[in-house]
Amino acid sequence: MNAHELRPAFHFTACEGWINDPLGVTWKDGQYHLFYQYVPGRTTWASNCHWGHATSPDMIAWSEQGIAVAPGEGDDGVWSGSIATGADGAATMFYTSVTEPDIGIGTVRAATPDDENWNSWTKGEKLMTAPDPSVAAYRDPFVFRDGEQWRMFVGAGLTGGTAAAVSYSSPDLSEWTLDGIAAQRSGTETDPVWTGTMWECPQLFEIDGSHILVTSIWEDDVLHYVAYGVGTYADGKFAARSWGQLSYGKSYYAPSFFTDKDGAPSLIFWVRGVISPKGQWASALSIPHTLTLDGDTLVATPHTDLAAYSQPVQLEQVDGNLFEAELSNGADLRCTVGAGTVISLATLDEALVTLRHDGDSLAVTAAGNPDFADALFPVDAGSEVRVIIDAGVVEISGRQGIMAVPLPIVDSPVTLSVANASAQQLFTIQRPPASSAGSGRKAALAGQP
Known part of the structure; x- marks a missing residue:
């Protein structure tokens, strides 16, 4: 790259190419691993997304590590997902495999790292896709520990204009059982905030005894903002007592939830619209934010790193x-x-x-x-x-x-x-x-x- 090119100092950008959703942020062996949607060789989005990889000691000084997973082997695009790490330290990546021409309905696929550096991953089998014809859009698996088992939420849009998250459970990250709809909300509901007709990147976590569902608001290929519900979760179902809007304006989208090295709940966002002056790269990732609850208001504060x-x-x-x-x-x-x-x-x-x-x-x-x-x-x-x-x-x-x-x-x-x-x-x-x-x-x- 041009050694004299101007770019952000402490917001991650790729050396070249397009990036979007941050993914799978994990503290491991004294450093953070960050993955992200990456389209090399161009500065606009395309469906043939890869997973790029970067590392950092502190979530500010990122070092780009190259491509972790690329299209091929039955994937026309390797879209968003998450990484789950078991008690033994073994990691499994769950991503959205898409094939042309129907890229709106993805298939969840697994991959495992080839070494301790996580620089390359081997793809496994395709696990599941939209469970029935009422699911009109399906992507972005998020996997988390749920008591004695694992839980997966997959973002969905249902026919009739309802946004939803589909729920699965597993004892071992290999065999999965469909448990139905984890949460849903009609696109006609607007009070106190509209939450779209499809949820991208729905993610569930707990703060101070309350559960929070963070999701990116989508409708008809238009990306809107980040919203959240605060409520209760049990047996694969989330019930919101309140809804709120986290991000404003047309830049933040598709945040990735993680816990930092001290266990603090955190988010990092895709920042749309940041462009190389010389046309070499496009988009950036935000600084990390630490999350707290003030009543039922989710508060995101720049991370102390x-x-x-x-x-x-x-x-x-x-x-x-x-x-x-x-x-x-x-x-x-x-x-x-x-x-x-x-x-x-x-x-x-x-x-x-x-x-x-x-x-x-x-x-x-x-x-x-x-x-x-x-x-x-x-x-x-x-x-x-x-x-x-x-x-x-x-x-x-x-x-x-x-x-x-x-x-x-x-x-x-x-x-x-x-x-x-x-x-x-x-x-x-x-x-x-x-x-x-x-x-x-x-x-x-x-x-x-």
């Missing part, structure tokens, strides 16, 4: 309630917002993104991006907001949700301005070592070599 690369810096008071800083690296802004708060990033020539608080929410505008023309991000006045800034992407988080905003990657100085906010703190984020982040990456915001 980012702190190892952060140093506090001062914003310069320019005039009254206006503060500025010139950024040559990434940044982590923390501030309390209220009516009239304005946060912006700009070069000398143009504004890149502007966040304006109207008293109820932030209106987010990214120059030249129609998907982010006053896109609304809910945040009450008096609440803290974090804004993580990297080349090509901004991630915004607060108690009420998260938003990623793709930006042009520029080779010029960038100024952060903060007006009418309180309790602001700014941390600069240094890029990880080049040998860890990917060979030859140039990752500064302002064209640093």
Whole structure:
């Protein structure tokens, strides 16, 4: 690759090609393993997806390891899934095998690693597909431990416009029994949030005694946002007592659930719209987020692994309630917002993104991006907001949700301005070592070599 290409510093991107869903994040032998949907040789999605592989000591400094599983042997595409690791440390990958032309209904297939590095995997048999004609879409197996057995949820869309997760159980990760529908919700239900007509990447986990089903909202080949239900789970069935929207805007999608090395529940997202200036790669993955519950609100907070690369810096008071800083690296802004708060990033020539608080929410505008023309991000006045800034992407988080905003990657100085906010703190984020982040990456915001 071009050693002087600009790209994000601490958001994973492939050296070349297209990526989407992150998959199978696992802490093993002192490092994290990350897999992801990968289409080499192009910068747009295609159905012949592979599983790419990367490793990191801390979920920030990723090293690309190559292709773990590729199409072939009966697969026209190797689509999303998960990895289950038994008590003996043996791992099994479960992925969606698709064949043309009916790629909407996949088949769950297993694979096992060839060695301890997990760099290559051997495919096993195809296990199951849509159980009956009422299942019109079927993909994305998620496998987790469920008491004395294993449980698999597969994302589905049912005829008539109902989103669902299909449930299976297994004593040994090899023999599986269909147990019916684990959860479902009609596409006509909109209160308090619409959850689509098909669930992609449905994943179940527990926080503080409550079960959470996180899923990506799909309808008619349109990718929307990430939603979640909070409720109870037993015997392969999930019952939601409340529903909520986690992500806002048209960038975050298809998060992957995992527990970090300390056991904390976490998510990492696909970030749509981050594009190489020279057309060599497309899409990025988010920083990892730690999950907590506040009542029935799922809160995603940037993971503390980012702190190892952060140093506090001062914003310069320019005039009254206006503060500025010139950024040559990434940044982590923390501030309390209220009516009239304005946060912006700009070069000398143009504004890149502007966040304006109207008293109820932030209106987010990214120059030249129609998907982010006053896109609304809910945040009450008096609440803290974090804004993580990297080349090509901004991630915004607060108690009420998260938003990623793709930006042009520029080779010029960038100024952060903060007006009418309180309790602001700014941390600069240094890029990880080049040998860890990917060979030859140039990752500064302002064209640093």
